[in-house]
Structure formats: C-alpha cells, structure tokens
Amino acid sequence: MSRGPLVVVGDLLLDEDIEGEASRLAPDAPAPVVDVAGVRRRAGGAGLAAVLAARLSDRRTDPATGRRRDPKPARRTGRAGTLSGVEAAPDAGPLADVQVAPDAGPLADVQVAPGAGPLADVQVAPGAGPLADVQVAPGAGALAGVEVAPHVEVAPHVEAAPGAESVHDSEVPPGVATAPRVASLPDSEAAAGVEVVLVTALGSDEAGEIARRCLGDGIRVVAVPLDGTLPVKTRVLAGGRPLLRLDRGGGTPGRPGPEVLRVLESAGAILVADYGRGTADVLRDALTEAARRVPLVWDPHPRGGPPVAGARLATPNAKEAAAFSDRPGSSLRAHADRGADLAERWGVTHVAVTLGAAGALLTRAGSTAPLLVPAPPVAGGDPCGAGDCFAAAAAVALAAGALPEEAVERAVAEAAAFVGAGGASAVSGEATPSAPPSHGAEPPGDAFALARRVRARGGTVVATGGCFDLLHAGHVGLLERAARIGDCLIVCVNSDASLARLKGPGRPLTPLADRMRVLAALGSVDAVVAFDEDTPERLLEALRPDVWVKGGDYSPDGLPETRALRRWGGQTVVLPYLDGRSTTRIAHRAARAAAAGRRAR
Template identity: 40%
Template sequence: MKVTVVGDVLLDVDINGTATRLSPDAPVPVVDVADIRRRAGGAGLVATLLARDGHDVALVTAVSDDDGASYLRRALAGVAVLTGVPLAPTPTKTRVRIGTHPVVRFDEGCAPAPSPSCTGEMLAAIASAEAIVVADYGRGMTDNIDIRTALADAAHHVPVVWDPHPAGAEPVPGVAVVTPNVGEARAAAKAGGLDPSRAAAADAGKHLLERWRSNAVLVTTGEDGAVLVEASGLGKIIPAPKIMVDDPCGAGDRLAGSLAVYLGKGLAPPTAAARAVEDASAFLAKGGASSLAMDTSTPSVGGDARATAGPVVELFGRFPGLEPGVQLARAVRAKGGTVVATGGCFDLLHAGHARTLAAARDMGDCLIVCLNSDDSVRRLKGPHRPIVSMEDRAELLLALSCVDAVVVFDEDTPEACLNQLRPDIWVKGGDYQPDELPEASLVAVWGGRCVTVPFHPARSTSGLAEALAKVS
C-alpha cells in the first residue's frame, strides 16, 4: 500500500549501561555505558514501522543539516523522505537506561518551531497516497497552510489518521480518525483533573468529535486499550491484550500507522481500531521502539562513506528485478511468510555450506545470507583471508537455488544487519545449543528464534585452503 506520513521527525537516543557504584561527587549512580543507540522518532518512527511492514512509504517532513540529521537519514533508509527547509535544529530526546530501567531523559531542541517550507513534491505525495498518517509532534509541520489544504482535500478520498500533539495544530475537518491518548484528549476538551478511566476517555472523545469534525476519535487508555467514539456518540471499548511492558515508547506511532493501513484496506473503524490496538500491544511485547535502534557507540574510522549508509554496505538480488535483502524480507513478512537468514564468511564454498544453506531454506519462504565483507573477514581470519573476494563470494552464493538474496555487512558481527532484516529464523551450523548463539538475545527481541543445523565434519574452508596450498 502507498502510505504517506506527514509530521515532525525526532532523533531518539538510548544510552544503555550498568550501575554498580555511586559517584563520589554526589549520591547519584555512575552509569558505565555499554552502547549508544539511535533511531528515528516521531513521524520518522511511524514511517520506519510502515516500511518494515512492506509498504511504499513517503515521509513529508523537515530535516535539518546538523549532526542529528545525519543519524536520522541513516535510520530512515528505505523511506522516501520529502523535506522542506526547517527553521530549527534536529530535536533530540536522549534516554539513559540502567538495564531495562530508564533513569533520566534529556530533551534538546524540542520546543515548538516555526512552520517549515513546503514543496510541490511533498504535496504530490499527499495527493497520491492510498492512506495518510499525520504524526504531529508540535514542531510546526501541521501549521503549514499548503499542507493543511492538501490534507483536507485528501480526506475526501482516502483515510487520514491524525495523531495530535498538545503543542501542534488541530486536525483538519473530515479526517477518518484522530488518536489522542486520554491525557491529551481531556486536556484538549478542557476537562479538569486527572482521570484515566474509559468513561472519562469516552466523554472527552464525544466533545472532540464535534470540535474537530472528524469521522471518529480513538482515545487510547494505555494498558486498558482504547475507546472509539463515532458519530453515534457511543463509546466502543477496545481492550488491549495483557502483556509485560518495560517501555511503552512508540505504541501510539505503531497504532496510528496500523490503523491507517487497515482503514485503507476497507475495514470498518471498529475492526480497524481493534486490530491496530493488537498491533501496538504486539509491538511493545517485542521491545517497542528501543528494539529498532542502531548501535552507533563505535565511531567509524577514516571517514568511510559506507559508515553513514547504515550497516548494510552492499545488496544483491538473485535475479534482475528481484528485491534485495532488506526489501525482500519486508515483502515476504508483509504477505505472512517466514523470513530465514543465516550468516558467515563463506570463503571457498564447499559441500558443508551447501547442505547448511539448503536446510535453512527449507525452514521458510526465503533465505537471506548475511555475508562478511572482505574487511570483516580480514579482521576475523587474518591478513591472508579472504581467498575469494566479496563480489565473487556473493555471486557463488546466489548461484545456489536455495539462496534468495545476499546482504554484505562490514562489522565483525551481523547484529546490525539482523536488526534491519529481522528474520523469523536465524540459522547457524554447529553442535551448540540455539540459545548459546551470540545473536540469540537480539533475535528474541522481535519474536524470532535461533536454529542450529548439524555440522558436517571434514568439510571446512581451512581444510580446503590447506589442500590447495599443497598442490599450488
């Protein structure tokens, strides 16, 4: 589905670490930083999630030219980003976590900003969409009069889901659904006091339905789910599945994106809302927004241009026109298929490799191979490896009927690559237990699982290399 996301992008930064002592300067914990992870937030998170679902996504926003913007563009790989000229730096939210527990958040540049400019390309993306999500984070995007006019026109033809913000503009009339949380809804309705109940949500929703002149208002109520208010005035309670949640960040973005897609497919609002609530709960159960972040704690050396392009440095499809690895994974997953991935150096391809790859392909609907780059192999195996270049290794793998795509990564481990592919099954050859694999904890974040296949003795690249050395 062609989905356009309109709104404000943020840079979310997670600083993760441990704390085992107090500072001598003050009675505060000392955090030993393990990693720093960055991801696109706000409208960028909505666009990222929809792109991972396999949709054709355009993001209408404003992106600055500072350091934060470079991280944002990297995180938004796979999304068509259409930008006006921003009048403020990249807003950044930095969360510090000890284990899974957040201890503090720093906000930089997150105050309301003047409305950015708009281009004809941005308006065309709104006009051509099959569904639209407005992710307003109070940074001026929804104040632009041309964008508001385009959204009002689009609302006559396609579903527009508007996720509002207290500092943002009011929704244009005629949108399909507005999705405030109960606090935002009661504040907008000028209801006094704190009341997170469903009854309070329904009352605020009825008031806002008339005020905003939308077709429906879906007031989210946290772990209780949501309340849908339509023209009838009745509040339909939509319960959420009971899950354990460490961090609710991103639930509203997941819900708004899913809701727009379901409405675009023709589902009635109550059905679409119920499914969107389920999607948001499933997203949180798999780690929420923090599971999407890229590890950026290790800076690149020498200014390699590939370092700004994300962990995937080369993409190969098996046939001309076949989607490369990341896009293939999204497409298969969007159709309900099972994505299988495996990884390694595959230097001097041998029968053991072929058997492992064939067994892996039988487990799902596509097999994507994560291949160490030449530099990665050299760091792992020594200066005389690889024997076969990256391009030739990829070509040989793609010649096997069981391999659908190859993704080359430049790091020492495939974790960043896996975080983009998010396979349902990660396969490795060997005689160890699946939960002993170093990637096991990462794959579990999105509900995937690790599988090992038998190791074939007397078949190895090192053995082949030694044999070749004797006859050369």
Template identity: 35%
Template sequence: MARLSNQEGLANQEGMADWLPGRLAEERPVVTVIGDSILDGWWDGTIERFCREAPAPVVQVQRRDFAPGGAANTAMNLAAMGAEVRFISLIGEDPAGRTLLDQLRSAGVDVSHVVSHPAMTTTTKFRVSSGGQVMLRLDDSATDLPAEGRRHMADAIPEALPGSSAVVLCDYGAGALEGAVREAILENLGPGSEGGQATPAVVRQDILVVVDAHYPGQWADLKPDLATPNAQEAARLLGTELPGGAARCPFVEAHADQLLRASGAGAVVVTLDREGTLTVRPGGTSQEPATHRTWARPQAEKQASGAGDTFVAALTIARAAGLPLTTSVDLAQAAADVVVHRPGTSVCTTDELAKHLRGFADTALTDAELARQVEEHRREGKRIVLTNGCFDVLHRGHTRYLNQAKQLGDVLVVALNSDSSVRKLKGPDRPVNHEADRAAVIAALSCVDHVIVFDTPTPIPLIDLLQPDIYAKGGDYTPEMLQETVAVERYGGTVTILDYVAEHSTTAVLERIRATGDGPQT
C-alpha cells in the same frame, strides 16, 4: 482459513487471521506522513560507583542505539507493514538529522520531501539506562524553527499528495506543522465550499486523513476522518481530567459527542494504554456500532517507546486498504501489543504481526488448564464471564456480542462447540471452518482471554467446573429457554442476555455467499 481476493472483500473482513497482514502489504497503499521528527537515542550501560561531585550514579555506557521517533517512527512502521511511504518533515543539517535520514532511507521511506535546514536542530531524545531501568532522559531540540524551513515543507505538500491513499498528521507541538505548513495542509486537505455546503478539497478526494496530535482540537477545521488521541490528549479535548483505570472507558464513551465535536473527526480512537482503546463515532448501525472497545495484552513493564506510533500506522494502513474500522482498530491493537513487549523504539513488521496472530492458533486450553487459569484470576479478584457458541464464519454480530460480553467482567472465556457438536446442531455441511481455525480467530480478538473447545451437548459440565460469575448468551435467547440457567443459578452465578444483533447470522452470510458466489475464498 478463509482468504479474500480483493479490496471489496477486505471491506467485509471480521476478526484477525495470520494471513491478513500479508494481504494488507500486497495492497501497498501510498501513505504520506507529515510531522515532527525525533531521533530516539537509547544508551545502556552498567553502574558500579557514584560520582564524587554529587550523589549520582556513574553509567558506564556499553551500547548506543538510535531509532527514528515521532512522525519518523510512524513512517517507519508504515513501511515495515508494506505501505509506500512519503515523508514530509523538517530536520537539521546535523549528525542527528543525517542518522535519521539514513535509517529512513534504509527502511524504504521516500525522504525526498524532508527539508534539512542549517538553522534547525534535529530533536533528539537520549535515554540513559542501566539494568533495565531508565536513569535519565536528555532532550536536545530547536526552540525556534526557521520560517524558511516551514515554507519549504509547505511547498512539498501538494507535490507529495497526488496518488496518496492516506495522510497522517503527526503534530507533537514542536512547531513543524505551524504557519505556512498548516495553511498548506488546510488548503490541500481541508473542507472547501460548494453551493454553501462544506465539501472536501479537490486534492483530498479519496484520501484518508488521520490526525495524531498532542492538541487534536487545533485540527478540528480539517475535519479529519480519524483522530487518535491518547488519554491525556482526550482530556484536553474535553477540558477535564479523565478518571483512572477501568473507569476511563465508560467516561470516554459518555463524552463521545463532545470528543467528536471538539476534534471535528468522523471517528475518534482514544488509546488508553493498559486499558486498550475505545473508538467512538456518530450514530452507529448494526454493521458499524457507535463504539468499539479493544483490550491490550500487557506484560511485564519494558523500556518501550512509540507503541502509539505503531498503533496509528497499523490503523492507517488497514483503513487505507479497505478494512472496516472495527477490524482496523483490532489489528492496530495487535501491532501495538507486539512492540510494547520490546525495549526501546521499535517497529512492527508484516511478518512479526502475522507471527503474533499465528500464535493464537494453538491457544485452546484443556479443562484442567483453564480451571487453573480461572482460579488464578479469581485470586486476583477478577470477575469471570463465560459464553459459548459455534462462531463458524465470524461476522460483525459475533464481534459486537463478544465485546459486550467482555464488558460484563474482567476475564472472558469463550467455549467453542467442537466440529462434531456443530454438525449435530447445524447439519452435515457445517462447520465451514475447522475448530482449530475457529479457536485461533476467536482467540486473536483482544476482548477474548481464553478459548476452550467442548464436545458435550451443552456447556453445563464446563459451567459446573468453572462456576463463572456471569454466563452470557445472545439476545435471541431468554434465561428461561436455556438449560444452563439452572446450573448457573445453583452456585449463585448470573445469566445475562446480551443485545440481539439483527441481520447478522452465519446462516445468512453463507446463503449470501452461495447465492452470489462473492465471498471468502480458501
């Protein structure tokens, strides 16, 4: 697998690989998290009777677990992925506050800027469950935050920022980021003015600013680099309800300009639960398209909480380390997929994320296995999309093309040319990467559902076997040029030609590497 030797190399990294989380951790970016802290309580027990006073079940508690939530969970995830984390928050001098600080310290988070105030109640959310089902949630929180505590938080901001690569604002509307704290954030991180033009404040230079807020529009004046609203928060920005299900992404994309204006952000990443995410930014180029989609890998429902915090943490560390935004979002989706499959409030560590990505190494299916999978998808009413290629040295043209192919249907199958067939097509020096490595990298993309390696001159035998609803190819072809067109149209399928992405080809990438000597290292 290709390995990169410096941060400049990370700026050109496309696709997921199991070594990437460790490489990001080696960068050890300094990230300051400012926001509302929560202590999540998970109490689990058995139910054998109902109480006499009311028709309510009696939960005999057998296990009590506590975990940092809210901004504290974002800080925990950042630390677990290798960042050096400075945390600024306001908590109470109570048992919940002490538990929160103990767990943050144990995770390696710098809590020297956390303000503890005797008049403050640490927000705690107790979830009572039995048999895998949450029966009740009890919230205990302050109704009026002490102004003195916020002043101390404000004083901590200019102390914590020097040396930071990124700042994450986790504003969940509890009040910690109001008043003096908001003023300090805008003063130190907001746009200033120079010659009548808006410019970043002196302190903000070279600092990535990420806003994760229930009301992201309230931070538009900050001009953040990234805003990460969920569907409900995006709806608030737009002043309208979002449609449900698969219609949400097209709706968000159609309102991209409005989202960017309302948030004031350089890019907006909207998280859409089971529908994955959609990233929008102004303009767009062939190198960095204006929109980028990821797809979640949902499983059976779990009592999971905080996957959004994990997503924001992974996105932040990836961008702070220099990864492209599209690759950073893909990595963040993978990290969220790790924790959403676990009960409770949890974090994604560097090793867990690497193991998750490593799990794609043996994902190439046999013809018979893939045929069974496709038949199951068809029984569920899903549309099958098939595309094929060598995908030797993954680049932005590939990822954009595969994301476009996914959007044509529900399930994307990628047929990968075997090593021997690549040699016949490209010459004796190709492929650069073995078919198992190529399959693993492609399978790790969230838009790809299945990968298969084929060794025939064309994928026609595979087309005949699977009979995909849509056969997709890149824009450097026409249907008339393809031998596969006759096979697809024979059973009533459709051939779709996707956009041609200029200035991106594996041959061009390899020529540049050979000419400069500045490229992937193994």
C-alpha cells in the same frame, strides 16, 4: 485499495539511547555513575511512525523487528493436500456446493471479502480434514449450511460483538460494545508493499543526516525546509531503566515546496504524526483538502494544533484526550464522553482514545455506544512508541479499505505485539559496536535488562533453551528446577526457522509468538528471548548467563554452549528429564488418535 502512497506527515526526531550499568554514586554529587555499554540511535517521532507503517504495510514483515515473517504455506492440490488461501472477491457470487473428498487435508484460510456472496452448502465428506480458520470479513455474505469443525474463526460484524471479555475485570457500562481480541486483519486486506513517503521538516545538520540513515532505503523522504537543527531526544538507561532524558536542538519549518504539495495530492492515505514542532501546521490547508479525498489519521500532540475537519480517525491517548477536553473523570464512561466530545469539536469521523494495556475506545460525535477493543495480554515489554505503532497500523488498515472498527482492532493487536517485542528500543537504527546485538524474533529488551539488573546486585542469572513446540510436563518440571538454581530464569527459544531446520518438515506445530507467550506465563520463567541460529551460542555471548541448564542425558563437555560459557566463567549443568515426555511422542499419539477416529466414522 488506493494505489497512491501512504504519506506520513509530521516532525522527525532523532532518538538516542545511552545504555549502561549504574552500580555506584558519584563522589561529588548524589547522582548515579553510568558505565556506558553502548549507544543506539533511531528515527523518532514521525520517522518512527513511517518506519512502522512501512513494515506494517508488508504483512511479510514483523513491525517490531523488521524481519520477514514465516511465509504462508504454498497452495496445494490433491487428496492428501490442503486447500488453503481461497479468496472470494468483492461482489462475487456465492461460493457454494464445495465438496472436500475423503482423506483430504483441512480446508483452511478461506477468506470471504466484504460484499461477497454467501459461502453456502459446503459439504465435507467422511474422513476429510477439518474445515478450519475460515475468516468471513464484516459485510460478507452468510456462512450457511456448513458443518463447522472446532476452532473455526469467524470475524464478527463490527456493530455486534457479543460475549467479549471486559478489560482487566473493569465493569463495562451499558451502551459500550466490546470487540473480541484478534491477531490482525486477513492478509488479503493488508496494504502489501504500499509505498510510504515521509513529509517532514529536515535540514542538513548531523542529527538530520543520522536520522535519514536510520529511516533506511524503503522510505522516500520529501523535506520541508527547516530553519534550525533536528530535535534530538537522549535517554540515559541503567539496567534497562531510564534515569534521565535530555532534549536538544529544534527549529522552525519553512514554506513547503511544490514537491510536498504534489505528494499530498497523490496520496492514497495520510497519517499525521504531530509532535507539536510545526510541520503539520505549515501543511494544514493541504491536509484539510486531502481529508476530503482520502483516509486521514491524525495522531495529535498537546503542543500541536487540532486534527483537521474531515479526518477519518484521531488517536489521542487517555492523557492527551483529558488535556484536549474539559470533560472530567477517569472511568471508561468518562473516556467515552471525552472521545465523543472531541469528535464533535474537531469535526472528525471517529476518535480512538488509546488506554494503554486496556486497549482502545472508539467513539464518534453524538454516539452513546462506543466500541471497546481490549488489548491482548503482554508480558513485560516497553510501551515507548506504542502510540506511533497504533496510529500507523490504523492508517495502513484504512488505506487497505478497512472500516474504522476493523482498523482499531488491528491497531490494538499490533501495538500490543510491538510493546511485547521491546517497543521503540527494538526498532533497528544505528548502534555502537559495544551495544548488544539483536537476536531472532525477540530483540534484546527485557531479557538483557533483567540479566544486567540481577548481575548488578550480585545475583545469579540462569538460562535454558529449547524448541518448546508443545509445552508438556517434562518442560514444566525442567523449568521449575532450573529456576531454583539462581535468581532469575531466562528461556532461549528457537525461532520458527531454526526449529524447522532442527526438527524437519511439519514443524513447528506452534508458532514462535504463541510459544513465547505460553512460556512467559509460567511462574518459573522471568524472561523469554528467541534466536534464529541452530544453537544459542551467539545469543549467550550477549546474554552471558552464569548458569546454562540442559535437560536430558547430555554430556556437558560436548555441548557448544559449554564452550561459550567457559569464556566468561559460566557453568553448564544437566538436569534429569521427566521420563516418557516429549513433543514428538505427543504429536505421534495425536496423529494416531485422529486416524483411529476417522476409521471409526
């Protein structure tokens, strides 16, 4: 991986969300009156791209929330332990004749880097755990002579991805390859801890100072002089829905100083987040030179100039690509033709046309075989900032040595996760005290907006909570009955850390993101939100449901949630639980079945 910093170049903005409720019209005009609940401010434009790049470059951090992800299990040795995190470096010889002793734990997270020799003749002795989660990077040697247990994950060579699904049942025309859905690149390929530098036009006005604070301490800012004030974009939202946007401020970038040029010369990779306000234009010559040396990703804007020749990847969305190219049509083939046309016209290596919920289409000049990368399904969410997340993820991956195909796969997955977690509104910044606080891995987004909308129309907000580590019939029955009590059902889920404290070693069995996705797919559930504490009291204070549902034989009077709901007139109810169903019992039955199977062999 390049040792130089990842340099983000572009126009810093200040994004401001004024949040509240609108339940009446003004007496002097047919306009809604918004009762303001709080104001949130965050770095926007290239600032948002820099914040996301910094989080994405550290795989221990969730890009949407900025919180630490759960660390990987420590490496262990011994007959009952787990052999994990085995990495073969590039150009290494074959990893061969690996033997796993009887009764050993699973051989997991084996990663073979590009250029490594074959992983061959791996022998798993009777009674050993499964060979699982083996990841072979594109270009690695063959995986040969291995008896592979179910659920082994092998990353495909990027030029061939057979069997991938089409996007939203749309027909994929001949010549368009599809890539399977992936979560992310292996950790060994991430740019862990790389420095992120933001080069942007910045003055000393109040908006500029707020934007600097919103960037945080982890991003170094190198300023181009700004003649004017920092642009501010203000959204007015009622019940979580935008009503109005106000734009103010703006200026003209000046001549870049020697420090700016030195930073570009030292860059290990560059992301241009062009918002059409001139920063990229005044640095065009330096960026053209840099594109000859390091990976450069250009996220273009209709009001800005084209990407510089030699850029590794340009990332217009479908609407922008249609504005840049005169190729007509809205089909997948039309998107592919426009991408190839722009790659040739701009002189860039690849163009990834982002298609929103459909994923992205990677093209290059003269190619008739673009790569379609479908996006994983997302329940709800906010797409604001998804383009910045896509470009930032692609830049981080290229900085780590990924191929463009790999970079786009990771960018699609990260952008989908970002949207599902609430989009740009979930990114931390500055908030007034009246704004609802963030909780756990899921920031206040759909759940809080949903609760406000239901209350505004006089409906009943119902909430319930739990770990939901292995969703079973008891859970499903409880959720269905809870949903019938009111007008919406919000499920509060223990985070991984909270669940581990509650249930002890070996838990969770299912990571938080998977638990939330499964719950959100149920017809009885309207929104899902996570909390980090041992109990959901703090979350309920912000959510303020009318009814809190608990399953089992609890006494409502002894529950901490009951005390919380009484403060705003809510009610706790206990519903009977389906007898004989529990996650712990299912896990124990599975363990006994696995042990019996090993003895039978």
